[in-house]
Amino acid sequence: MSKALVWLRNDLRLSDNPALAAAMRHGSVVALYIHETDQALRPPGGAARWWLHHSLRSIAVQLAQIGVTLRVDTGEATEVMRRAARGFDQVHWNRRYAPAQRTIDAANKSDLAAQGIEVQSHPGNVLAEPWTIATGAGKPYSVFTPFWRSLKATDIARPLTAPTGGPIKAPEVDAEYREPVWAKKLSRHWKIGEEAAHETLHDFLDQRLSLYPQGRDFPARAVTSRLSPHLRHGEISARQIWHAAKALAHAEPERAADVEKFLSELAWREAPAELEAWKTGRTGIPLVDAGMRELWQTGFMDNRVRMLTASILAKNLLIDWRTGEAWFWDCLLNADVANNPGNWQWVAGSGMDASPYFRIFNPIAQGERFDAEGDYVRRFVPELAKLPDEWIQKPFDAPESVLSKSGVTLGETYPFPIVDLKATRARALEAMKAL
DNA sequence: TGCCGATTCCA
């Protein structure tokens, strides 16, 4: 009998779970969840860890009802997978899209292939996979509105139904987890698991959606969907939400505008791939990446680099400065309510005593002025270390011969820039003039 | 604690 292993990650549901469905078609199935300890991944915070624990317990019971055992393990993904996949002839998972996650998944894929195990990856928890929505020039959209127009015109895949099978006894999972005392407060506000996720969706569509477009920005009204923790852990898929809301708009056309507003907010989940590149120091602009990696590795960032990385996010990428502020807040050892938000507002030009709106940093020019020998870039972006000073701040302009001599392959060892500095500068000035 | 393109000046 053929055996398939399903690696569950952020997809803790039975319905519309392409990896699980494919594995079930193949033969007998075991599911695996790994608490990944890879350095490149951020471990979940306390609250998310609490949710995850209960979500795992919930899905373990559901899986047992269709004859699937859930195993839970801890360690580096490739280490755990190498052991766990022994004896299986297929491994399935649903794709994830953050750079660090993709690196890990690619490593696993080749590792398993070397063991003679077939790996099949399936669409992750998105409406449309990133490479299916592109501009006329074949590049990812960098502005939400055209992205949304394009997404709306796309056929979003229909959700799959949950697989069936004969029940077995549910295993005890995540046994080492100890419920923190503060979790009692949380548990009064949330129900966790796939069933609860669908209840939340339908409560929202029935009761709060009509108030959503007007009320969503007013926290006291509490009319938002509250689906985000369910989505985060994959207890419900974006496709399921999409089609449930579309079905409502079809049945009650007078509510179509409300549905559209809600779905456009759902689509925001999928727009900012750039935010992830910024956070993880993979923008393709050396000084920005050095700063973001310093922040992540050390909990500190040089002040000039703070201004510059903030300027890139708020002005070139036109991402809400509060998103960047939240990331700094998480990562900085010296973040303080008195300065962190204030500094961000200064850069974004939205606070009192703001920097003038037209002050947009150019990280290449800044690098050439303040890191002329490239020492700082070399320290935190070692894959560029062998580039000569002349090109260390702008590898994308370096001649091919210089790149190859320095062991740099753009798009492979180091990313192409995710922003066109000139074009995004012009766009920012345009956008701010409009204000 | 800005960037950029145009202009001017000098070699």
Next chain:
DNA sequence: GGAATCGGC
């Protein structure tokens, strides 16, 4: 053809 300067964004 490069450095210095300046105004507009």
